[in-house]
Ligand SMILES: Cc1cc2nc3c(=O)[nH]c(=O)nc-3n(C[C@H](O)[C@H](O)[C@H](O)COP(=O)(O)OP(=O)(O)OC[C@H]3O[C@@H](n4cnc5c(N)ncnc54)[C@H](O)[C@@H]3O)c2cc1C
């Protein structure tokens with residue numbers, strides 16, 4: 246076994262790892278980037294990009310059906326599953342190609358292939374071929390989709406999201422377990438592309454939403470279009486012919502057995518911290534096995550080990566992975582002079598239709614941090630002018646602000662153009678704007694943003710009626 250010495254060892258060449266590597270190099274350090282799998286990142290290979298490619302194909306199919314409501318008739322819609330998947334695959338490969346090009350440009354001596362495992366706080370073993378001794382480390386190992394063992398036992402027709410993007414054709418039917426962002430984005434697109442889809446949600450959650458009023462509207466919007474079985478668990482999965490027999494059970498204990506080609510497990514992702522030898526680092530870890538770390542500096546305790554991206558499970562999204570990686574790499578380079586980096590206002594978007602966006606503090610967080618001290622304004626998109634014009638008049642936006650200061654705190658929504666409104670409102674939170682200052686901004690006509698103004702006016706009205714006593718239950722009714 247050979248031994249390599251470096252100043253900064255970065256484990257994982259995903260978005261966080263690549264950014265961390267570049268930041269450590271920019272900080273003047275020698276760095277080694279270790280990757281156990283192929284280059285290309287989760288985002289480009291099996292995440293953000295291929296999922297959005299599938300959604301775009303689904304949107305095209307949906308528009309053809311929806312056009313009839315405008316008096317525009319497209320004739321028979323034919324979906325060529327092979328062509329859909331060929332475009333998803335080839336465009337995805339193009340995005341992956343750009344990432345691989347970047348990695349190819351890194352000096353060969355900075356890259357090492359193999360699975361890294363800590364032997365001590367300063368030493369890694371890579372497969373059975375190399376020992377790496379380093380002064381500082383960035384853990385950027387990403388996350389893995391969860392597939393419960395009892396489902397996995399039913400064989401290869403039980404899949405997770407990675408497998409969808411390798412399909413050469415669309416299947417006839419798919420059961421999806423999980424009403425999180427992956428289950429809904431993929432489940433809705435497959436449905437729109439003509440696949441028979443049933444989505445099982447063990448509770449009533451919808452993507453990242455926490456506001457009970459928005460959740461109610463979101464559940465109805467999803468049920469309007471999709472076969473979603475809320476409060477229904479998948480209890481048995483067995484091979485059946487070429488596919489699967491799936492038994493589900495609702496809250497009354499009523500069971501139903503149905504046949505599908507596939508079961509797509511979309512029940513969450515687990516940070517890759519379990520086969521890393523973290524027990525040999527002396528780091529304190531939480532109950533998920535993630536080292537305790539400072540979210541401003543990414544430093545684990547006071548050690549020379551930093552953790553970034555999905556591996557630390559703090560907002561597992563692409564822009565966050567890049568921010569974490571940069572902060573971790575910069576701090577690894579300047580260790581022990583560790584400094585807080587820029588963490589932005591939280592923003593999460595689910596590319597369902599209607600889209601779902603949350604930004605700033607969530608409703609459930611405010612119930613803990615501001616009990617009785619925040620006001621809520623709202624707008625329904627049902628009668629919102631431009632939304633109706635576009636026949637996208639479904640959804641609800643709820644906006645939150647602090648009594649006394651009038652500071653805008655955050656919002657949750659499902660509705661048209663949520664990806665854009667989400668940015669607008671996240672920027673307002675980060676800029677520290679008050680609701681009055683936001684209402685002084687320009688609003689054009691006729692635009693969906695006029696709906697945002699309606700919600701802000703409602704919020705301003707409620708802010709004037711601050712409760713006289715500090716009742717912790719005001720505006721904070723428990724969810725259904
Ligand atoms: C279907 C899907 C859709 C998504 N859509 C969006 C979206 O629209 N917008 C958005 O913002 N986010 C989206 N995400 C989330 C986003 O893709 C991730 O948050 C982001 O890619 C995480 O980057 P990362 O660098 O932490 O991990 P990764 O890119 O997964 O990199 C981790 C790397 O570490 C390697 N590794 C692991 N363990 C070891 C080891 N011991 N030794 C060596 N190497 C190791 C892995 O092989 C991997 O290459 C989506 C995710 C999925 C799955």
Ligand SMILES: NC(=O)c1ccc[n+]([C@@H]2O[C@H](COP(=O)([O-])OP(=O)(O)OC[C@H]3O[C@@H](n4cnc5c(N)ncnc54)[C@H](O)[C@@H]3O)[C@@H](O)[C@H]2O)c1
Pocket residue numbers: 393422423424425426427428430445446447448450451452478479511512513514560561562593594595596
């Ligand atoms: N548009 C985007 O930004 C985007 C898209 C895809 C993924 N992502 C990222 O990927 C992460 C993982 O997404 P995800 O959808 O896998 O996870 P998630 O945590 O968002 O959702 C998982 C869902 O599965 C449910 N669940 C858990 N166990 C279950 C079981 N046994 N049966 C049925 N349901 C069960 C949970 O209640 C939850 O609703 C997200 O947190 C997100 O950050 C982001």
